[in-house]
Amino acid sequence: MSLAFLRAYRFSTLDTPIHRLDPRTKLLMSVTFTLLGVTTLDPIEILALLLIQFVILVSSRSLGFWLRSLRALLLFLVLILVMQMITTGNILQSVYFALRFVVVASATSWFFFTTSPEDLGRALEQVGVSADIALSFTLSMRFIPVIAEEFQSIFDAQRARGLDVGKGGLTERMKSMLPILVPLFVGVIRRTYEIADALELRGYGALPSKTRWKVLKLRRTDAVVLLMLVALVVISMYYRVFLPPFDLATLITHL
């Protein structure tokens, strides 16, 4: 078991135009692209969205990262393709369906690559999420690697006492996880109490409202991007309502 997968979710400290955007802007972009992508099967829209993602990926220098994560998702993609083929029998439709998935994956991929966890936490806070929830979010992100390490230590310690997790049927295997899960759970609970103490010792909750020493401010670039995003949504709505559905076969016959 390696913790390498966690590194994939760490954002990279590059300085690109995308990195510099306000996290709230990026959040909105990501969500918009995902929603648009999920609600259409129109090839033009999907290709347009893919193109936009591509532009963003290149300008944030996260293309390599994205390609690597896509490789991991390849199996999943193929599965979707096959299933769609079986249910609809339409090759083209299935391809669009799979591409739609790629749009969503891309929209989340560059987001996490260009947004630091603390910026994400701050974005949530300033978007109006309560201080407690925003803190829970930050604390979870802060302690995930720690808990993962603890899992590994307990796993090692129990194996060193002869525990064998690979043997037997499903129920036997689940039972053999108890010596790992029980201490892990107990440890997490104990840690929670300590963290609660530590929070109080730093005055958390002492006053009804706290200062925010770093405040996110939207800049001109953010305004421009947001405007472009609105334009995209408007065009997309217009296209869906007023223009006839696009058919590749028809286009080919027309040419």
Added chain:
Amino acid sequence: MAKIEVIDVDFHYEPDRQVLKGVSLEVPSGSSTSIMGPNGSGKTTLIKMFNGLLLPTRGKVLVDALATSDTTVSQLAKKIGVIFQNPEKSFFSETVREEIAFGPKNMGFSEAETDIVVNDVSTKFGLKDYLSSNPFDLSGGEKRRLSIASVLAWRPEVIIMDEPTVGLDYQYRLFLIDLTRKLRNEGKSVVMVTHDVDFAIQTSERSVLLNDGSVTWRGNLVDLLKSPAAFERANMSQTFLTSLCHELLSSGARERSFAPVDVSSLLGEV
């Protein structure tokens, strides 16, 4: 008896993170060895090589002439007992008895055999009265004794402890020093991984010094006490006690009288 041989071992956690570099060392049967070095020098990784939790990316680790890559952790664990840091974090049973019985049961001991070893080891470690208690209700010192008892229960030939003195009081230190001597007298091999030099020189006849994944020095106690440079190379600082022993040896004290137990009496335990 178990003998561990580490032959020119490299270990990488990831291709770009090499934690052990060309490490070679031996743990003879019936010996007491300390593996010392600063935090981050690879000591814990090295321990995991001994019982097969990790396999070398290059080189071999042999236990009784069998390569760790040719067997399993559960098989190796029968001969090699490891007590990691903060062992209380691995408690999971409802009773002390179950906790101690866990190891032996995994090793294939029968019910009867398990009962015998549980009673034996709980008496030795003063836990007989707590067999039906919940491990989480024990005091700090009792928890530590429980974790040691849980490993000694299946009578491994090699006992390895990772930083056993960290965060504990004087009483427990004395207990550990005494325990190491008892285990040695029973013919077992004891390996202490520690950065506490004073503790190491009171318990180990041989030492291996690690720094940044490589072995920077190895030898017996007297040689260690005579070589201040060894400490520096391993990025460790000498203690008052080691400096004193060094001076004594330089001024003509008899080498023969520098076994670990003599260091303790030099200190004069209370």
Added chain:
Amino acid sequence: MANDLVVSLRDISFSYQGNPRPALERINLDIRRGEFVLVTGPSGSGKTSLARLVTGLIPHSYPGDLSGTATVLGDDVAKSNVHTLAQKVGFVLQNPENQLFALTVEDDVAFGPENLALPREEIVDRVDWSLSLTGLQDQRLRPPFELSGGFQQRAAIAGILAMKPKLLVLDEPASSLDSVAARNFVKFLTKLCSELQATTVVIEQRLELFYALANRMLVIKDGSVAVDGQPLSALDYCLENKLQVNYPASYLFWKRYGGQAQGAKDKPVSEPSAYVGPILARGRS
């Protein structure tokens, strides 16, 4: 004279809820401004409970049976609360990992002042001050869990310092540090204390690191103060009464050979060579 008193405990006894055995028993203790107090004793003897009392965690977060009066910097602990006391008392827990909340060091240091609703400029100043005092300026943008043990320790302290406490309590700060890191920590703490001029209480097992630094030592045993005095006399008392503490090696040798060693008449020397002659003479090698 009354202003000088930072902590005043009168007949304090406390048992945790559901535990009949008292964690603290009839403690009478005064700590004055500027003192550096070293607190030691066997595991489970009540040292951490004492620290919790001084910060208000006992009885407010750890309910139980509390009797006697505890006054910390003018506040009655039982009548006050953790938040109020936290602004005067800085408590660095044994495990610094659980005290580092944010995703960067500087955000974590800002956490306390943010909670106190201080103005932004003040927070920026305090963060800079705290980071420079603890030598962490170069680490300020790093995530806490990436720091090594010694730096994590400092980051936790930096976060507490940013609240400008008048009393600093450190619970076993050197317990997880290796010998070199521990020595560096002692140097760091020495410098910090002289610059800060805060009253400091350090709970520790590793006496050899701190006993030369402290001007007062307490040994807690079974919930009460067994020994209270200057470190050397405290150790003398422990030795005479066979108390179990981590006697520093330099102290033990001084006790046995001090009279005959050079320059070690009044207090232990850090130079072991002073004792070589006497030891060989006594044929103890």
